[in-house]
Amino acid sequence: GENVEQHPSTLSVQEGDSAVIKCTYSDSASNYFPWYKQELGKRPQLIIDIRSNVGEKKDQRIAVTLNKTAKHFSLHITETQPEDSAVYFCAASGLANTGGFKTIFGAGTRLFVKA
């Protein structure tokens, strides 16, 4: 079945350094890739997304890249700050066999930014 793998499961960086989280997907029908940030005890919030017709998207300190051929996409956070500490989830979404759209989430990456 469809699957989204996310690495690493835990990532610890020093404040000011960059953090990179990588995901791979298996379903060729996936064409929309959102990233969510979940702080402890709170809801996952959309931070950036990318569609399959572009290879890269940037929003201030956050960027996402997509390699459709390899079925890889990555989240890049530059100049990390302690408030970036959270769990990050990638997801892949596309047309489902049964109609409608199906979204599959990665297992999450726990990011620690040390001050």
Added chain:
Amino acid sequence: GAVVSQHPSWVICKSGTSVKIECRSLDFQATTMFWYRQFPKQSLMLMATSNEGSKATYEQGVEKDKFLINHASLTLSTLTVTSAHPEDSSFYICSARRTYSNQPQHFGDGTRLSIL
């Protein structure tokens, strides 16, 4: 825009009680809503997809008679945990997506359910 309200945020009740959780899309219509369960320090586990006006689609291993889902309108889905037991204690989160579109899901604040 795209606000999802989930209520209640916290429930503590005795074993055997049934608990209803509401998920509302406040400023958009959502023909599809999703119910997730999340254990501490773990990922989002999709339980079921709630479809307005039709039966929910449950993921493998999720008991449909245990977790009743009703999606009676374009802005409201409810999850009822029937005869809850301590093993049902968890963090339940709903999400909603705009009608018939490959758009991001917007999540509610979640409901922390504790069964004594």
